[in-house]
Amino acid sequence: MNSEREKPIGIFDSGLGGLTVVREIWRDLPQERITYFGDTARVPYGGRSAAEITEFNSQIIEFMLQEGIKAVIFACNTSSALALQEMRKRYPVPMFGIIKPGAKAALATSSNRRIGLLATEATVKSGAYERAILALEPTAQVFPMACPKLVPLIEKGELDSPETEGALQEYIDPLAEAGVDTLIYGCTHYPFLDSVITRLYPGRFKLVDPAKSCVREVREYLQQNALLAQEARGEDRYFVSGDPGHFAALGSRLAGRILPAPQKVDVFGENALKVLP
Ligand code: DGL
Numbered sequence: 001m002n003s004e005r006e007k008p009i010g011i012f013d014s015g016l017g018g019l020t021v022v023r024e025i026w027r028d029l030p031q032e033r034i035t036y037f038g039d040t041a042r043v044p045y046g047g048r049s050a051a052e053i054t055e056f057n058s059q060i061i062e063f064m065l066q067e068g069i070k071a072v073i074f075a076c077n078t079s080s081a082l083a084l085q086e087m088r089k090r091y092p093v094p095m096f097g098i099i100k101p102g103a104k105a106a107l108a109t110s111s112n113r114r115i116g117l118l119a120t121e122a123t124v125k126s127g128a129y130e131r132a133i134l135a136l137e138p139t140a141q142v143f144p145m146a147c148p149k150l151v152p153l154i155e156k157g158e159l160d161s162p163e164t165e166g167a168l169q170e171y172i173d174p175l176a177e178a179g180v181d182t183l184i185y186g187c188t189h190y191p192f193l194d195s196v197i198t199r200l201y202p203g204r205f206k207l208v209d210p211a212k213s214c215v216r217e218v219r220e221y222l223q224q225n226a227l228l229a230q231e232a233r234g235e236d237r238y239f240v241s242g243d244p245g246h247f248a249a250l251g252s253r254l255a256g257r258i259l260p261a262p263q264k265v266d267v268f269g270e271n272a273l274k275v276l277p
Contacts, residue, residue: 005227008033008237009218010069012060015043015155016247017188018075019255021098022236024215026257029222031229033236035069038251040242041267044151046120046187050082053122056267057083061091063239063265063273070227073218074098075211077186078120081128094225096218099123102184102210103132109206110182113140116175116205119186121146129186143178147171147187154189157250160196168193168200182206192254238262239275 009025011018015038025032037060039045045053057079061072071094074080074087080097088095106115117129124146133140149167158164175183183205185191191209198207222228237260240247244262252258264276 004070006229006231007068007070008035010035010037010061010064010067010072011075012037012039012057012064012072012079013076013188014038014045014078015040015151015189016192016251016254017151017154017190019251020188020191020209021073021075021211021214023255024211028215029219029228031233033229033234035064035067036236036238037064037265038238038240038242038247038262039267040155040240040247042241043155044120044148045076045078046122046148046151048078048122050122053079054083054086057087058090059267059273061087061093065091065093066273067237069093071096071218071222073214075188077102077188077210078122081123081126094221096214096221098188098210098214099128099186100132101213101217102186102208103129103136105210105213106182106184106208107133107137107140109208110140112179112181113137114178114180114182115140115142116172116178116180116183117142117144117186118147118150118171118183118190119144120151121148123186129184143175143180145171145175147190150193151187151189154192155250157253159192164193165196165200168197172197172201176201176204180205182208184208185210235260239265241265241267
């Protein structure tokens, strides 16, 4: 179990959203173990500055390196947009963002090259999706929409409340009017709203979850670098900076599988990065 290839893959997000990436690992790389970190004491990331996100991501990656991982997936678009480049300079571990795979998948999906982007304020402001899409297809048009209400609603488990439906209509109606044929879930939390979006806009959009193409890229990398796990799969481990009970209950419901109880990690003050009893 000690060889590099048998180490888990580190996956992190501000909260529950990264579980949409975990689901794809279960599907596409079922032999891989996962070490997950949900920064639930500091969710949402979407209104935060690049400096804050960089500091938080740095803490999380250091923690994961202490625990032992063979690669890190930024299962958070906001972190991929604002901190991934800097983290690559700081830590010598393979890192995977979710924005470039999402951009590729959206281009492969759209017929009219008019692509709507649902994302956090920070991701929209960064322009990262537009850059990634236009670098591949300069004639494409991206219609970004910041959706600050959605992550707090999803973190409360409100997937189809009237408030969630109202927020979705507020964000998606203008994109429908702009004639987009494809919507990118530019925040890893949003695929959990897939069924309510499909119900509100039946057949209107093609919906792109970047987690799928992100995990495909991870699989190709692991294959090419002889890093695919070979032994029987061990236990996944979950860490959160906020309430472990809430994460376990809602996370199991959202991911559709009972998650092992998460351990709490302090991210503040003197005890930062210690696993709490
Ligand atoms: N799920 C994250 C993302 O993909 C972060 C959302 C947030 O915390 O605002 O951007």
